[in-house]
Structure formats: structure tokens, C-alpha cells
Amino acid sequence: MSAGNANSLTSSGQQSIEEVSHPLSAEESVLSSPDTANAAISLAEKDLSLLNGTPVDTSSPASSSSLVNRLQLDDDLNGETHDLFVSVDDPKKHVSTMETYITYRVTTKTTRTEFDLPEYSLRRRYQDFDWLRNKLEESQPTHLVPPLPEKFVMKGVVDRFSEEFVETRRKALDKFLKRVADHPVLSFNENFNVFLTAKDLNSYKKQGLALLTKMSESVKNVTGGYKLRSRPLEFAAMLDYLDVFTQKLGTIDRIAQRIIKEQSEYLMELRDYGPLYSSWAAFEGELQKPLKSVSECVTSCATALEELTDDMSEDFLPVLREYVLYIESMKNVLKKRDQVQAEYEAKLEAIVVRKEEKIGAAWQV
Amino acid sequence: SMADCGSEEVAVIGNTDITDEESQDNKNNMMAEGSCLLRKMEISVAEAEKRTGKNAVNMQETYTVYLIETRPADSVTEGHNPVPDSLWRRYSEFELLRNYLLVTYPFIVIPPLPEKRAEFVWHKLSADNMDPDFVERRRIGLENFLLRVASHPVLSSDKIFFLFLTEENGWKEAVFETGFLAKSDSRLKALNATFRVKNPDKRFSELKHYSDELQSVTSQLLRVRARVADRLYGVYKVHGNYGRVFSEWSAIEKEMGDGLQSAGHHMDAYAASVDDILEEEEHYADQLKEYLFYAEAVKAVCRKHELLQYELETASQDLASKKQQQEELAAGTVRTFSFKGMTSKLFGQETPEQREAKLKVLEEQIKEGEVTVTEKTLECEEFVKNAWKDIERFKEQKDHDLREALMSYAVMQISMCKKGIQVWTNAKECFSKM
Numbered sequence: 001m002s003a004g005n006a007n008s009l010t011s012s013g014q015q016s017i018e019e020v021s022h023p024l025s026a027e028e029s030v031l032s033s034p035d036t037a038n039a040a041i042s043l044a045e046k047d048l049s050l051l052n053g054t055p056v057d058t059s060s061p062a063s064s065s066s067l068v069n070r071l072q073l074d075d076d077l078n079g080e081t082h083d084l085f086v087s088v089d090d091p092k093k094h095v096s097t098m099e100t101y102i103t104y105r106v107t108t109k110t111t112r113t114e115f116d117l118p119e120y121s122l123r124r125r126y127q128d129f130d131w132l133r134n135k136l137e138e139s140q141p142t143h144l145v146p147p148l149p150e151k152f153v154m155k156g157v158v159d160r161f162s163e164e165f166v167e168t169r170r171k172a173l174d175k176f177l178k179r180v181a182d183h184p185v186l187s188f189n190e191n192f193n194v195f196l197t198a199k200d201l202n203s204y205k206k207q208g209l210a211l212l213t214k215m216s217e218s219v220k221n222v223t224g225g226y227k228l229r230s231r232p233l234e235f236a237a238m239l240d241y242l243d244v245f246t247q248k249l250g251t252i253d254r255i256a257q258r259i260i261k262e263q264s265e266y267l268m269e270l271r272d273y274g275p276l277y278s279s280w281a282a283f284e285g286e287l288q289k290p291l292k293s294v295s296e297c298v299t300s301c302a303t304a305l306e307e308l309t310d311d312m313s314e315d316f317l318p319v320l321r322e323y324v325l326y327i328e329s330m331k332n333v334l335k336k337r338d339q340v341q342a343e344y345e346a347k348l349e350a351i352v353v354r355k356e357e358k359i360g361a362a363w364q365v
Numbered sequence: 366s367m368a369d370c371g372s373e374e375v376a377v378i379g380n381t382d383i384t385d386e387e388s389q390d391n392k393n394n395m396m397a398e399g400s401c402l403l404r405k406m407e408i409s410v411a412e413a414e415k416r417t418g419k420n421a422v423n424m425q426e427t428y429t430v431y432l433i434e435t436r437p438a439d440s441v442t443e444g445h446n447p448v449p450d451s452l453w454r455r456y457s458e459f460e461l462l463r464n465y466l467l468v469t470y471p472f473i474v475i476p477p478l479p480e481k482r483a484e485f486v487w488h489k490l491s492a493d494n495m496d497p498d499f500v501e502r503r504r505i506g507l508e509n510f511l512l513r514v515a516s517h518p519v520l521s522s523d524k525i526f527f528l529f530l531t532e533e534n535g536w537k538e539a540v541f542e543t544g545f546l547a548k549s550d551s552r553l554k555a556l557n558a559t560f561r562v563k564n565p566d567k568r569f570s571e572l573k574h575y576s577d578e579l580q581s582v583t584s585q586l587l588r589v590r591a592r593v594a595d596r597l598y599g600v601y602k603v604h605g606n607y608g609r610v611f612s613e614w615s616a617i618e619k620e621m622g623d624g625l626q627s628a629g630h631h632m633d634a635y636a637a638s639v640d641d642i643l644e645e646e647e648h649y650a651d652q653l654k655e656y657l658f659y660a661e662a663v664k665a666v667c668r669k670h671e672l673l674q675y676e677l678e679t680a681s682q683d684l685a686s687k688k689q690q691q692e693e694l695a696a697g698t699v700r701t702f703s704f705k706g707m708t709s710k711l712f713g714q715e716t717p718e719q720r721e722a723k724l725k726v727l728e729e730q731i732k733e734g735e736v737t738v739t740e741k742t743l744e745c746e747e748f749v750k751n752a753w754k755d756i757e758r759f760k761e762q763k764d765h766d767l768r769e770a771l772m773s774y775a776v777m778q779i780s781m782c783k784k785g786i787q788v789w790t791n792a793k794e795c796f797s798k799m
Contacts, residue, residue, distance in 0.1 A: 241617055248614040255606045262603055266596035273589045280582040283575060286764040290771050297775075 085109045086181045086196065088174035091166045092123075101125050102166055104173060108196045114188065120197050126151070128201055129173055135191035136180070137329075141336045143186060146179040147325030148172070168318065175322075231338065239334055246327045253320045256312060263309045267302055274298035402521035403512065407436045407449070408530060410508035413500045414453070429500055430455045431507055435530050452533035456481070459507060461540060462529050466520060468545040471669040472752035473520060474759045476513035477658030479506025485587040485650065487595040498644075502651060509655070519755070555668050558675035565674050566749055572756065573667040576660040583657040587650060594643050605636030624799030631792040635785070642781050649777065652770040656763060663759065666752050673748050677741040684734035691727045694720060 090105040108120040129148055136145045149172035159165060180186050198204050231239070277295035281288045402408075412432040420426045436449035459478055466475050483499050493499065511530070514520045525543065528536050611629030615622040 244617045245614075248610055248617075251610045252607070252614075255603060255610065258603050258606075259600065262596065262599040266593070266600050269589060269593045269596050273586075273593050276582060276586050276589060280579075280586070283578050287767055290768055294771060294775070 082182075083111045084181045084187055086177045088170055088177055091170050093161060094125075100161075101127075102161070102169075104170055106177070106196065114193055115197065117197075122197075122199065124195070124201070126169070126173070128195065129176065131201075131205055132180075132191060132195045133176075136186055136189055137332070139189060139191065140186060142333065143183075144326075144329055144333060145186065146176050146183075147322060147329055148176055150321070150325075168314070172318065172322070231341075235334060235337065239331070242327050242331055242334075246324055246331075249320055249324050249327070253317065253324070256317055256320070260309055260312055263305060263312075267305050267309065270298055270302040270305065274302060401516060401518065402527070403515040405438050406515070406530075407434075407438055407440075408508075408511050408515055409434050409449075410504050410511065411451070413504045415495070416455075427495070428455055429495070429503075431504055433511070433530055450531065452531070454529070456503075456507075458529070458537070459510065461537065462526065463510075464549075465525055465540050465543065465545045466514070466523070467665065468549045469523070469525075469543070470519060472666060472748050473517070473755050474659065474662045474666055475520075476510050476517075477655060477662055478510055479503050479651070480654060480658070485584075485591045485654070487591040487598070502647065506651065506655075518758075550669075550672060555672055558672040559668060562671045562675040563678055565671050568753065569667045569670045569749075573664060576663045576667070580657060580660040580664075583653050583660070587653055587657065590646075590650060590653075594646060598639055598643060601639035602636050604632050608633035608636070621799040624795045628792045628795035631788050631795065635788045638784055638788070642777070642784075645777050646774075649770060649774045652766070656767065659759075659763070663756070666756070670745075670748060670752060673741070673745045677738070677745050680734065680737045680741050684731065684738050687727055687731050687734055691724065691731060694724055694727065 085108070087107045088104050089107070091102050092104075094101055094103055103123040103125045106120075106122055106124050108115070110118060130151060133145055133148050136143075149169050180189075180192055186192065194204055195201065274295050274297075277291045277298065281291035281295065284291060410431050411434045414430050414432070415427060416430050417425060417427050430453040432451055432453055434449040434451045436447065440447050456478075463475060463478055466473075479502070482494060483496075514523075514526055520526065525536075525540055528539055532539070608629040611625045611632065615625035615629070618625060
């Protein structure tokens with residue numbers, strides 16, 4: 001009788017795949033870590049309703065209080081009271097001797113007692129958001145932390161300081177922060193508080209740094225030489241689903257990009273095509289009117305196509321990319337779960353070994 | 366629709382049980398002056414077939430032949446469907462016919478043939494002359510050519526054209542017997558005239574300029590349209606990839622599965638629809654092409670005018686200089702430089718007898734010259750009159766045809782957009798039900 005079977009982690013038992021509820025279904029979850037599923041569901045729902053998460057669309061830096069006021073007027077779908085409002089706007093370029101980077105204004109309005117003041121407004125850069133996210137993941141490993149926009153961009157391919165890129169990033173950071181603020185657990189995280197309030201984030205960052213590296217190392221040591229016996233069915237199913245899902249999303253992203261490219265090339269040809277009818281109209285008599293209207297028509301079509309292509313880039317692609325990042329997060333959570341299971345099983349093995357040693361020693365006496 | 370023939374005259378066509386004599390009578394009636402062939406005869410290029418044979422240098426070659434069918438216009442009645450007369454012709458014979466018409470009726474804008482080789486192709490379209498789609502479009506183009514000639518007030522009464530439609534054997538010999546080749550102007554002669562003519566009719570100069578512009582814009586239009594078609598094809602086809610990935614994705618989904626599958630089918634349908642759309646658009650391109658080639662035919666008429674005008678100017682100039690010489694000879698002064706004049710200066714004056722002889726010759730030449738000038742003037746005036754009449758007819762035809770072409774192009778585009786809206790509406794429904 002192996003130790004693994006007797007004391008393996010609680011699972012939903014030997015259910016077939018079909019009976020196991022879908023990883024992202026709205027049904028009652030039978031997972032051992034309910035928070036994972038709930039967090040995913042609540043965040044997904046919130047995203048669809050854009051509750052409090054109405055991305056700040058204005059490019060003009062309106063005063064932070066008027067922005068926050070606008071957010072307060074949004075209706076609350078879940079009936080929760082909102083006592084924490086955040087927004088990210090007003091990107092500015094900073095040039096120093098060492099580097100050039102963008103900072104964003106982070107505005108907070110709150111009635112929570114954990115905050116010393118009711119309002120905060122300070123500037124943060126991407127690095128800071130990245131730090132926050134890592135801290136959140138570490139301190140609440142069973143929770144699904146919302147994704148951040150891509151960290152690395154290929155130099156020469158994407159202009160990091162172009163208006164388009166900065167705006168896309170700002171929108172994504174705003175979404176991220178709002179999701180954390182709406183999260184019932186994450187929004188109360190100490191690091192989040194610090195992010196929103198600390199004047200000098202860098203000195204605070206350095207404090208926690210040493211602890212961070214120690215922690216990650218210890219986790220690695222434990223799981224170093226131990227392999228998982230078996231993964232409970234629902235987690236195996238979840239992982240399989242996520243693998244395929246992320247693959248399909250990636251494919252859809254690529255197809256959409258390809259369509260955008262083809263449409264742009266089609267657009268270029270249309271822009272050559274329309275004017276030709278105009279120049280023809282110029283030396284015709286009876287045909288002048290019809291030719292001119294064909295020309296105008298082609299031009300309007302070209303403009304409409306341009307709008308369509310832009311909308312695809314701005315509205316469709318980012319959502320796909322977000323979910324790919326979400327899936328990455330989920331996979332990380334599952335990985336951690338695997339690690340914990342491995343740790344647990346390793347410890348069980350150790351206990352059995354020691355027990356046998358003890359018995360062996362007793363016999364020898 | 367083809368242009369009006371103009372004449373209301375319709376020949377009497379009997380039933381099919383007619384004697385050879387009656388049949389010949391009928392044929393003669395069809396050739397009657399001032400009547401339009403198309404009113405009396407149904408003409409079509411019904412089929413195309415591949416043939417192999419030995420060519421002029423005794424080498425194997427593959428070529429396509431086209432079946433020309435003709436039938437008296439009102440022969441199809443209730444319960445009566447006579448088999449049409451038919452014969453096979455290949456493209457080179459059509460070319461021969463057209464060249465004959467060009468030489469014989471230089472004051473007419475001769476309808477063009479469909480292109481010899483596929484040009485302005487976009488990548489999906491084949492440039493291969495043997496490609497069935499190309500052959501099909503050429504068949505239609507050849508039929509169009511015959512109908513245009515048959516409905517022309519002047520060209521439709523041409524005997525050689527009639528024989529082209531009705532006599533399979535011996536036609537080529539008949540064409541060459543007309544001696545049209547000898548009448549054709551050499552390109553060099555024409556080019557020379559174009560450069561050196563001094564006073565062409567202003568309307569023809571403007572018309573030539575217009576034709577140049579028409580050629581330029583239509584060829585640009587055709588080139589860009591081909592590129593547009595290419596790109597549109599790409600956009601539609603990439604959407605087909607959505608179909609596959611939605612299908613694969615639906616396999617791992619529970620509630621969303623059906624919606625994704627259905628949406629995927631709509632994406633497949635969308636991608637497939639572009640083939641028909643672009644095939645229809647080729648028809649529009651063919652209509653533009655016809656007028657691209659028509660522009661060349663118009664230029665040919667202008668060139669003929671320049672040639673005749675040049676010949677007139679040359680004849681007038683010759684006459685004038687001969688008259689001048691006569692004057693000088695009679696007056697005894699040499700104002701115009703001539704080698705003869707110089708030598709006579711150097712080697713002594715000529716005798717009165719010699720001068721008398723010269724004057725005699727000049728007088729003859731002047732008489733001939735005056736006749737030539739009168740003839741040429743008449744020729745020129747006749748040409749201008751007849752040509753301009755046909756050009757007016759052509760202008761009306763062009764405006765009408767191109768307006769129709771643009772309208773059906775617009776209708777095509779509307780239909781394409783409506784189909785697109787339908788597909789995306791369907792897909793949206795699938796997504797909303799997911």
C-alpha cells in the first residue's frame with residue numbers, strides 16, 4: 001500500500017472528464033481552492049460589464065477629481081458598494097541622463113480607513129505596475145491576478161513612445177488597476193495600498209527585495225528533485241483546456257493581424273483606384289458626372305475601411321491579448337498548486353521513511 | 366445591348382424547306398444596301414474547341430476554334446426550331462477579317478477584337494491562352510465583335526463579312542482576292558504623315574488627343590483594378606482561417622461550442638463568396654478593355670485623316686512649286702534654286718528651244734497636278750464627312766455603353782456588400798447566442 005494513495009490531496013474523486021464542471025463555468029465549483037474559480041469568474045464578469053472599469057478615454061488630462069466623479073456615477077451591477085476608485089491617465093515622457101521613460105498619473109479616491117487620506121495623485125511608471133503585480137502574485141498565490149500589458153517590446157518594430165502605443169498601454173494599465181481595486185481580496189493587499197499612496201516607491205521596493213529572493217529559492221529547493229504522482233482530474237482537465245485555449249487564441253490573434261495587414265494593403269490600392277476615375281471624368285463630357293461619383297464612392301469606401309481596420313486594432317486585438325495573459329496567470333496558479341502538492345507528497349514520504357527508521361531502530365534494541 | 370441598326374427594313378425570310386435558289390435569293394436580300402444584318406440574322410459564337418494541327422512551318426500546334434452559328438432572325442417560332450448554320454473559325458481568321466475591314470473602311474471606327482493574350486491579370490487569373498476561363502471570355506468577346514460589326518450601318522453590308530459568317534471554305538482566298546493588302550498604308554508612310562502634316566482638321570487633332578487620354582486612363586484603371594481584385598481576394602480568403610480555428614476551439618468548449626461552430630461556417634461561406642464576386646468583376650474589366658482597344662481604332666481613323674491631308678498638302682505644294690517654276694521660266698528669271706539653273710548659269714544659258722520644251726513639260730505636269738489636287742481635296746472632304754459621321758455615332762455608343770458598364774459595376778458592388786452584411790449579421794447572431 002503506497003503512501004501516495006492513502007493520504008493524497010482531497011479531490012473530487014474519480015469523476016470522468018465530462019462530469020467535471022468546466023474550468024470557467026459559472027456552476028458551483030468543486031475545486032479545492034474555490035478562490036481561484038471565483039476570482040476568475042468575478043473578474044471576467046466585471047470585465048464584460050466594464051463596471052467601474054470604463055476605461056478613461058479622454059486624452060486631455062482632466063482634473064483627477066472630475067474623472068473620479070464620473071466613475072462614481074457608474075451603476076453597480078453586483079450591488080457592492082464601491083469605496084475605492086482608481087484611474088490611470090496623463091502619460092508623460094521623462095528624460096534623464098540614464099534613460100527615457102513614460103510615467104502615468106495614478107489617481108485614487110477612497111473612503112476606506114486603511115488609507116490615511118481620501119485622495120491621492122502620484123506618478124508611476126510601468127516598472128512600478130510590474131512590481132505591484134509580482135508582489136500581489138507572491139502574497140496571494142491562490143488568487144488570479146489580472147494581467148499587465150506586455151513588458152517587452154521589440155525595439156525597431158514598435159515605437160515605445162508613439163502616441164498609439166502609449167495610449168494602448170495606458171488603457172491596459174488602467175484596466176489592470178481597476179480590476180485590482182474591484183477585487184474583494186486583492187484590493188486590501190498592503191502592497192496595493194503602498195502603490196497607491198507612497199511618495200517614494202523605490203525605497204519601499206528595496207526593503208522587500210531580499211525576502212523575495214529567499215522565498216522563491218526555498219520553494220524551488222523543495223520541488224527540485226520530486227515529481228508529482230498524479231494530478232487530480234479537474235486540474236489536469238483545466239491545464240489541458242488552458243493549453244488548447246491559449247493556442248486557439250494565439251491563432252485567432254494571428255489571423256486578425258493578417259486580416260488587418262491584408263485590409264491595409266487593399267486600402268492602399270483603393271486610394272490609387274478612386275482618383276483615376278476623377279482624372280477620367282476631367283476629359284469626358286456626358287460621362288463626367290457618373291465617373292466623378294464612382295471616384296467619390298471609392299474614396300468613401302476607402303475611408304470606411306480605414307476606420308474598420310483601426311477599430312480592429314484598438315478594440316478587438318487587445319481583448320484577445322488580455323485573455324492570453326490571463327491564461328498565463330492561471331497556468332502559473334496551477335503550477336504553484338502542483339508545487340504545493342509536490343511539497344506535500346514529499347513531506348508524507350519523509351514521514352513514512354522516518355517512521356520505518358524508528359521501528360527499525362526499536363527492533364534493533 | 367447593341368447599338369441600333371438605323372434601318373427599319375427587314376428582308377422576307379421563308380421557312381427552312383427552301384430550294385438552293387431561294388436560299389441564295391435570301392442571302393442576296395440579306396446583303397441589300399442600307400440594311401442592317403443583325404436585324405435579319407441571329408449570330409452567335411456558341412462554342413470553343415481545342416484542335417491540333419500542323420502550322421505554316423509544318424510544326425505541331427494546339428489552337429482553339431470557335432463555332433459561329435447563324436440563323437434567320439425570325440426562324441424560331443412556335444413549335445419550329447431550325448438547326449442553325451454553323452462553321453468553325455480560329456482567332457487568326459477573325460484578325461484577318463478585322464484587318465480587311467480596317468483597310469477597306471478607313472473612315473470607320475472598326476470594333477476591336479478581344480485581346481490576343483491575357484493582360485492585366487491578377488494572380489488568381491490565368492495568363493494561359495488555353496485556360497478555360499480565358500477561352501470562355503474570349504468566346505464572349507468574339508461574339509461581341511461580330512454583333513458590333515453586324516449592327517453597324519456601313520460594315521454590316523460588307524460581302525466578305527457575310528462570307529465569314531456563312532462560307533467555311535474558300536473564305537481566306539476571297540479576302541485576299543479583294544487585294545486589300547495592296548491598299549493598306551505602310552506604317553512608315555503613316556508615321557511620316559503624322560509628323561509632317563501642317564493643317565489637319567482641328568476636330569481630328571482633338572479627337573486624337575482624347576483617344577490618347579482614354580487609352581492612358583483605361584489601361585491605368587485596368588492595372589489598378591487588377592491589384593484591387595488581388596487584395597480583396599486576400600482579405601476574403603484569410604477570413605476562411607477563422608472557420609477552421611473556430612471549429613477547433615468549439616471542440617473544447619461546452620456552452621460556446623455550437624455558436625462557435627456556426628460562426629465558423631459563416632466565415633467559410635464568406636471566404637468562398639469572393640470567387641463569384643471577382644468573376645463577375647472580370648466582366649466589367651472586359652468592358653473597359655473593349656474601349657481601351659476602341660481608342661486605338663479611333664486613332665487609326667485620325668491617322669488616316671492625317672495621311673490624306675498630308676497627301677493633299679504635298680500635292681498642293683508640288684503644284685504650287687511647278688507653277689512657280691513655270692512663271693520663272695516664262696519670265697526668264699531664276700528665283701528658285703535648282704541644279705539645272707546653276708549649271709545653266711555656269712555653263713551658259715539654254716536655248717529658246719530648250720526652254721520651250723521645258724515649259725511644255727511643266728504645263729503637262731501642272732495639268733496633272735491640278736487633277737491630283739482636285740481628287741485629293743475631294744477624297745479628303747469625303748473622308749472627313751464620312752469619318753465624322755461615324756465618330757459621332759461612336760461617341761454616342763461609347764457614352765451609352767460605359768454608363769451601362771458603370772451602373773452594372775455599381776450593382777455588383779452593392780450586391781457584394783449586401784452579402785457581406787448578411788454573413789456578418791449571421792455570425793453576430795451566432796456569437797450572441799454563445
